Structures are given as structure tokens and as C-alpha cells.
Amino acid sequence: MSIIPKPVDLQRTETSFLINEKTTLSVGNELKTHTNFLLQEIEKCTSLQLTVTDAPTENFIVFLIDNNLKADNYHLNITNTHIKIEAGNYGGAVYALQSLKQLIKINNLEQTKSFIVPGLSIKDGPEFGWRGYMLDVSRHFHSVKEIKEVLDFMSELKLNRFHWHLSDDQGFRLEMKKFPKLNQIGSWRVDRNTTDENINAVWGRLPQQEGEVASYGGFYTREQVKELIAYGQERNIEILPEIDVPGHSQAIIASYPELACEKKKYYVATGAVRENNTLCPSNAYTYEFMQAVISEVAELFPIGYIHIGGDECNKSNWKKHAQCQNFIKKHNLKDEHGLQSYFIHELEKIVNANGKELIGWDEILDGGLAPNATVMSWRGEKGGIESAKMGHDVIMSPSSYQYLDFKQGQSDFEPNLGYAQTLLSKCYSYKVIPDTLTQQEAKYILGTQANLWSESISDWGKLTYMTFPRLFAVAENAWTSQKNKNWDNFTERLKPQFKVMEKQGLRFAKSVFNPWLHHQGNGKSIKIWFTSEISNPEIRYTLDGSEPSAKSNLFSDTLTIEKTAIVKAALFENDSRLGDVIEKEFFVHKAAGVPVKIVSETDETKSKINLNALTDLCYGQLLERGDTCWQRFDNTVEFELSFDKPTDIESVTIRSLRHTLQTLYAAYRIEVSVKDTDGFKQVGDSGYLNENIIQGRNLFSNTVNCPTKGVTILRVKVIKVKEIPENHVNEGKQAFMKLDEIIVL
Structure with missing residues (x-):
């Protein structure tokens, strides 16, 4: 059976059940208030409107509560006369329904009027209580309809925590009564988005300029939030709100600049930023502001937690701010890490006073962990392990396994989204409980979740592509015991799930296959x-x-x-x-194996590079880390290639990388010369390749046409960007190049 996540126990029988227009639905007293939801969910995957009956005799589906079962556990039995679902609570009934829906979809791809499901017996329940999916709606806003679709696919995979990243530098997405500027200003930015998925450019976008109108964004009204909370509850999903502070707060300080250390005009970020985006922790008003914000959030969301972020806080402004430095001395804090710890401790008091528990990213460990805080471990497992050993609850979400904004296949054949790589097999291999924890310490691991940061996820198709099929793996990691997991079995169960997604018209990655x-x-x-x-x-x-x-x-x-x-x-x-x-x-080209030397007068990299790599027929990939095909050049460089016999050529192609966040820029200009009786004569010039110095992360292949007969010595000059241009993320710094092959055709 191809159910994902894999059930605890599944026994196949020789019978089968046919769902048709005569099938009836019966619901036990404890579940009657959910009858309409059960009917609607069955109708979604069958188009059948079942009749409800209290006294079924045959050809029926029945949902019952069995108080002997644990919460969220269920038994599902399918015979030739009926389908019987017994659940420990409403959550268990939802999960049984989702298993049934998967069986209907997988076994009836072409059916429209009657639907056969195989006879079986399932006994099932979750391994972990926290099974989550985080969506960043600050970088790109998603409609209420799309959030409902997120909750739908989460429920189908038995996930039960929707982590809603509602604020960041690029937008504040929650309606606030006391601070309306958070929506009037903080929810909108100037549109400098890149929607072309071949261009990965989130860093260094030109900030909003004076007089420009911020038109991209939006926010969720209180009524919309209540609607989505109710929608999630119906699917046994709780919604966790995150207001990210004290870093990642540019949208907040753009709305209320008095919350920043430096008093100046701020704008909501148009792209990724890493400085001038922190709240001032030495300002009493910051705590008044946070108390009011947290109170509104706590009032709106019924879940017992509030996530306050706490990650990637750039403390440079605090270091040079006299008031912050005096605050550190006054409160006997060790340093700026201690100052952030003080801020988090104060926030925890506010969160606790509102009847909630605080969750933060694992940076909240720095400088000392707040007494009752729950840690969400993303920078590997270290923070989670440390917290569990201290007796703190932990949600494991290490980026190398659980970040869905990373590429999920070989970089040459994937959309240019994300900056790293997490394959489906790597995601599935994750073991939620680290081996270094004792049995007692392991009890503090609440569960696990996947995170989709949306810097480059500008539309719904990109969202689903990056989410699936890896969310199947995340769901199985969270639901199924480690001993019951098996990669080969998982990929077999995945194949029919792909057919279902194809029928639904969902965009998803087939990279694993x-x-x-x-x-x-x-x-x-x-x-x-x-x-x-x-x-x-x-x-x-x-x-x-x-x-x-x-x-x-x-x-x-x-x-x-x-x-x-x-x-x-x-x-x-x-x-x-x-x-x-x-x-x-x-390309097995004309310069393959030809000796290369550098003839530039000044070049600092001669001893650091392998010149043979430029004609060895090895071609680098976009994700260059550890790829020895790429050779680094810190300066403009001119190469000389000596052919062993006169060679007719048509063109020269230079392949170079661009990763502007790392000051790596592609070739800016390419000049080709050949030796003749009077010295060297230029036979080709690319001109300035202005596209190559746009910010982003790409692989470029630039060809210079230079038809010449009888070439014996060829020179290729690759000119780099002299200085990183104004308004780029590393403005004014020196760039470098990476080249992998000089292709001569």
C-alpha cells in the first residue's frame, strides 16, 4: 500500500470495497459536529455526495471514537461491505480520513463514478507530537486561498503545526490594531522582485528611493486569521505565529524608526539585508512596543506558543551605540550576545504573562537561554542537543535536512532557486532523535518540521515545486518510527503519489527519479x-x-x-x-589538452591555480563548492594557448560563475588575439558583458566569434569587474572570477 507517511501496522486482505452513489456515511455522536467536513473531504476526491445515516447496514463508511485508543491514533478496517474507522479523538479521525483519501486517489486515477479501495486493516499513530511545516510569507505574500491549500496538503500528510513566519525585513503580514503603521508602511515594499527562476538574485537589490511608491505586499486581517485558524483546526492543525525580533526587523523599524538604535529614515527591504535591521534593546519603548504586539498576537492565536524569531541578529549597531554599551555595563552583561539574551528573557516574561510559551530559533541559546523557552534547532542539531540536555523542549529542524528552499537535484538540471542542496534521500535519512541523547533527554524532542524560506519563491508553482516531494519525507520522519522507515520502500510508495500529483496538475520536482x-x-x-x-x-x-x-x-x-x-x-x-x-x-574542442600559460604582467594567482584545468574537458557546475573544475582569478588575466599545428578556429567560449554575495563576478569582457608575423592581432571582442554584472547566482557561457585560419598561438584576455558597482551588496569591494574551460571551436 502506498500510504505516506507509512502506517505503524498495515495488513492487506483479499477483499475490496466499492464507494459509489449508494454508499452512506455514519458518524458517531462525539464526531457529529464534524460531519460536514468529513462529507466534503470525501466529495473532494470522489465527487460523490454521500447520504448520512445513523443506522447503516451495508455499503457504508463509519467514523467512531474509541476511548481506548491514544489521542491521534486510529484503526482503519476495509471489508467488502463497509469501511470502519475508530479513532482516539477527532485528530485520529482526521488522520484515518487522510489515509482513506490516499487509497481512493491512488487506486482510482481514471475513475469518476465509483471508486475501489483495497481490503485492509491499519493500526496507526504518530511517533512525534510536533509535525510541522513553516512558510515564510514576508518575502512573498500568499493569499488566504493559498494558505488554505497549504493547510490542505499538510493535513493530507498528517502534519499538525503550521509555522507562519509573519514578519521579516521584507514585510509585516499581520493586522495590528495598536500599531497601524505596521500595515500602512511595514506590509508594503517597492517591487524589485525577480520572478525568472533562472536568475537567483535576492541580495543587493536597490533599496526604496525617496518618492517611490511601495506597492508589493499585503497583510492578513484579523478576520482572515480567525478564518484560517478555524480552517486549520478542522484539519487538526494548529497555527504558530512568528514575529521575528530583534533582528530581521527592518519592516518594523521602517514603520516605527524610534525602535532602532540609529534614528533615521528606514524603508521596508526590497531584498535580502544583513545590517541596520535590528530593534534597539536598550530602549524602554522597544519593550512597551513588544508587549503590545505580543498581547495582540496572543489574543488572536489559540496555540500555546508564540515564536519570537531571535535568529541572525546583526549586533553591529549595538556595538557602536553608546546607549546599548551603557546598558550592557549597567546590567552586568558580558557583551552583545548577553544583551540579546537579556532581550529574549524580557520577551519570555511578556509571552508567559499572556499565557503562552516562547519558541525561538537556536540563536536564543547565545548568551544564556530563557528559563522556559522552547528551542527550534536549525543550525544543525547542536543547539537542539544542548537544549535537550538542559531540560528544554526542542523542535528539530536542521537546515541541511529540513530546508525546502534548497535545491533538490543536480544543480545543472534544477531551477536556479535556493543557495544550497538538500536531496530527497538526505531529507528522508534524517533521524529526529540524535544518538547522543539519553532516553530521558530524548523526551524533550517534541518533533520536527520543514521550513520553506521564500526569498526566491515568488509564486505558487515555485512553492509546490520546492515543497514536493520532500514534504512526503518530512511527514514520514515525523510520523513513522525510525525502525519502520525504509528508503527503498518509501520511493516505491512515492511513485503512485507522483501520478496523483500529475493528475491534480501540481507542479513538483521529479529530481529523485x-x-x-x-x-x-x-x-x-x-x-x-x-x-x-x-x-x-x-x-x-x-x-x-x-x-x-x-x-x-x-x-x-x-x-x-x-x-x-x-x-x-x-x-x-x-x-x-x-x-x-x-x-x-x-564539447571535445580544438584546444583540448593544449598547454596554457598566463601572460598577464601582474597576476597574484599563478601559484594557486591549475592551468591544465582550463583545457582538460572538465566542466564545472553551478554549485561550485568543492568542484575542482573551477579556477579562481583575482585579477584580469590573459591566457596563451599554443597549438602543436596550425588550427582553423571559429569561436572561443569562456565559462564563468557569478555569485555576487560572495564577491564572485562573471567575466566582464573577453578579447581574443592570434599571433601573426607582426605580433598579436585581435580577432574577436565580446564587448562589455553588462548582463554578467547584474547581481545574482548564475553560470555564464560567453562566446566570442573569431573565425581565423592557421592559428598557432591564441591569446584570450578575460577582463574582470574592476570594482563592485554602486548599490550592489558588496559595493566598492574587489571582485574575483572563477573560470573552468576555454572552449575553442
Whole structure:
């Protein structure tokens, strides 16, 4: 059975049940107030409007409460005459319903009038009480309708905590009665968004200028929040609000600049920022403000927690602010970390006074943890382990496993979203309880959650693509015991889930069923091989640019290509393709293996680079960390290539990287010269490549046409950006370049 998350116990029988227009629904007394919801959910996946009856005899679905079952546990029994659901509480009934819905969808992809479900018996319940999904709506605002869709897909995977990141530098998203400027000013920014998913550019956007109108954003009214809370409760989901302070607060101080250390004009951030975005913790008014904000939040949200952020707080303003430094001395604090700890302690008092418990990101450990705080561990597991050993509740959410804004496949074949990589297999491999905790300490681990930060997630299609299928893995990590998890079994259960999502028209990543393409050049030829996240993959490929089919070559061992080829490959099973076709052109070019030397008069990097790498037929990837194909150059550089015989050439292509946050800029200009009887003659010039100095993270391939016959010595000058331009994130600093291959055709 392809239910995700995997049930505790599932026994298949030989029978089956047919849901049709004659099927009735019966609901026990304890659940009668939820009858309409149960009817609507069944109708969503069958289009059938079932009749409700109190005395069913055959062909019925019945929901009952069994007080002998634990909360959120359920039994689901399907026979040839009826479907019986017994649950420990309403939550258990919701989860049983979701298992039933999955069975209906998976087994009836083409059915429209009657729906067969297999006979079985399930006994099930969650491993962890906290099973969460966080959505950042500050960077990009999502409508009430879209938030409801989020709550729907969470419920379908038995997740029960929606962490709502409502404030950040780029927007404040919650209606506030006492501080209306948070909505009049803080909820809106100037639109400098990049929606093209081939361009990853969230850092260094031009700030709002005087006279510009802030038109991008929005906020949720109190009535909309109440509507969404009720919608979540119906699906057994609690909504956790997060107001991120004292850092990530530019939208707040743009609305009320008196809350900042430096008194000046602030604007809501148009993109990512990392300074001048903190509240002033030495200002008494900051605490008055936070008390009023927290009181409104506590009044609105019934959940027993308020998340106050506490992460990535840039303390540089506090260091140079005399009032903050005096505050540190007055209160005998060690340093700025102690000052943040003081702030968090004061906030916890406010949160507790409003009948709630405080949750914060693991930075709240720095300088000393507030007495009753719950820690959300994202910078790995260290903060969570430390907190559990101190007797504090913990929600495990390490970025390397649980961040859904990271790429989920080989970077060359993924949308250019996110800045790191978390594969589905890595996500699924996460073990929520660290081995270093004792049995007693492990009790403080409440559960786990996934986080989707939305800097580059500008629309619904990107949201679903980055969320699925990894949320299936997160859900199974949270619901299913470690001993009951199995990667191969999970990927088998995932295949029919993909078919359901395709039928729904949902955009999702098939990366787990895409082959990984590897290569190694030696200056003469290129060795190529494929791997996969799944076990025993059937990988078929072509080398002539044609689409691979079930009859194409089956990969079994390393291939060698000695001439330029377009490689295409895909995974197959039972003559059907599982994922997408991956494609890459490998150039075995005229300068392959040709000796390269640097002829620039000044170059600081000669001893640090491998010049052979520039003609060895090894091609780098976008995520360059650890990729030895890329060679770093700190200055404009001119290369000389010496051919062993006269060679006719048509073009020279330079591949370079752009990652402007790291001061890495692509080639700004490329000049090509050849040696003749009078010295060197220029035969090609790219001109200034202005597109290459736009901020972002990309791989560029720039070609200079330079048809010349009988070339013996070729010079290629790659000019870098002299100084990082004004209004860029590293304005005024020196840039560097990374190049991987000089392709001569």
C-alpha cells in the first residue's frame, strides 16, 4: 500500500470495497459536529455526495471514537461491505480520513463514478507530537486561498503545526490594531522582485528611493486569521505565529524608526539585508512596543506558543551605540550576545504573562537561554542537543535536512532557486532523535518540521515545486518510527503519489527519479557515468541528442566520448519513464589538452591555480563548492594557448560563475588575439558583458566569434569587474572570477 507517511501496522486482505452513489456515511455522536467536513473531504476526491445515516447496514463508511485508543491514533478496517474507522479523538479521525483519501486517489486515477479501495486493516499513530511545516510569507505574500491549500496538503500528510513566519525585513503580514503603521508602511515594499527562476538574485537589490511608491505586499486581517485558524483546526492543525525580533526587523523599524538604535529614515527591504535591521534593546519603548504586539498576537492565536524569531541578529549597531554599551555595563552583561539574551528573557516574561510559551530559533541559546523557552534547532542539531540536555523542549529542524528552499537535484538540471542542496534521500535519512541523547533527554524532542524560506519563491508553482516531494519525507520522519522507515520502500510508495500529483496538475520536482550525470575529462576524451538516488536504477541514454526511450542504450559502465556529444538520459521502469530527461552538451574542442600559460604582467594567482584545468574537458557546475573544475582569478588575466599545428578556429567560449554575495563576478569582457608575423592581432571582442554584472547566482557561457585560419598561438584576455558597482551588496569591494574551460571551436 502506498500510504505516506507509512502506517505503524498495515495488513492487506483479499477483499475490496466499492464507494459509489449508494454508499452512506455514519458518524458517531462525539464526531457529529464534524460531519460536514468529513462529507466534503470525501466529495473532494470522489465527487460523490454521500447520504448520512445513523443506522447503516451495508455499503457504508463509519467514523467512531474509541476511548481506548491514544489521542491521534486510529484503526482503519476495509471489508467488502463497509469501511470502519475508530479513532482516539477527532485528530485520529482526521488522520484515518487522510489515509482513506490516499487509497481512493491512488487506486482510482481514471475513475469518476465509483471508486475501489483495497481490503485492509491499519493500526496507526504518530511517533512525534510536533509535525510541522513553516512558510515564510514576508518575502512573498500568499493569499488566504493559498494558505488554505497549504493547510490542505499538510493535513493530507498528517502534519499538525503550521509555522507562519509573519514578519521579516521584507514585510509585516499581520493586522495590528495598536500599531497601524505596521500595515500602512511595514506590509508594503517597492517591487524589485525577480520572478525568472533562472536568475537567483535576492541580495543587493536597490533599496526604496525617496518618492517611490511601495506597492508589493499585503497583510492578513484579523478576520482572515480567525478564518484560517478555524480552517486549520478542522484539519487538526494548529497555527504558530512568528514575529521575528530583534533582528530581521527592518519592516518594523521602517514603520516605527524610534525602535532602532540609529534614528533615521528606514524603508521596508526590497531584498535580502544583513545590517541596520535590528530593534534597539536598550530602549524602554522597544519593550512597551513588544508587549503590545505580543498581547495582540496572543489574543488572536489559540496555540500555546508564540515564536519570537531571535535568529541572525546583526549586533553591529549595538556595538557602536553608546546607549546599548551603557546598558550592557549597567546590567552586568558580558557583551552583545548577553544583551540579546537579556532581550529574549524580557520577551519570555511578556509571552508567559499572556499565557503562552516562547519558541525561538537556536540563536536564543547565545548568551544564556530563557528559563522556559522552547528551542527550534536549525543550525544543525547542536543547539537542539544542548537544549535537550538542559531540560528544554526542542523542535528539530536542521537546515541541511529540513530546508525546502534548497535545491533538490543536480544543480545543472534544477531551477536556479535556493543557495544550497538538500536531496530527497538526505531529507528522508534524517533521524529526529540524535544518538547522543539519553532516553530521558530524548523526551524533550517534541518533533520536527520543514521550513520553506521564500526569498526566491515568488509564486505558487515555485512553492509546490520546492515543497514536493520532500514534504512526503518530512511527514514520514515525523510520523513513522525510525525502525519502520525504509528508503527503498518509501520511493516505491512515492511513485503512485507522483501520478496523483500529475493528475491534480501540481507542479513538483521529479529530481529523485532523474539520473545524475558525472564526467571526467583528461584533455583528450571525456569519461561519462550516471548514478541515482534510488536503488538499482534502469538508466537509458543517448549520445546523439535524441530523446531516450525504453529501447535506448542501457547504462552499465563508464562511457568514453572522443568527440562533441549531446548526452541525454532518463530513468525507466516497466518501459515507462519515471522522471525527467536530463541533457548536457560536452564539447571535445580544438584546444583540448593544449598547454596554457598566463601572460598577464601582474597576476597574484599563478601559484594557486591549475592551468591544465582550463583545457582538460572538465566542466564545472553551478554549485561550485568543492568542484575542482573551477579556477579562481583575482585579477584580469590573459591566457596563451599554443597549438602543436596550425588550427582553423571559429569561436572561443569562456565559462564563468557569478555569485555576487560572495564577491564572485562573471567575466566582464573577453578579447581574443592570434599571433601573426607582426605580433598579436585581435580577432574577436565580446564587448562589455553588462548582463554578467547584474547581481545574482548564475553560470555564464560567453562566446566570442573569431573565425581565423592557421592559428598557432591564441591569446584570450578575460577582463574582470574592476570594482563592485554602486548599490550592489558588496559595493566598492574587489571582485574575483572563477573560470573552468576555454572552449575553442
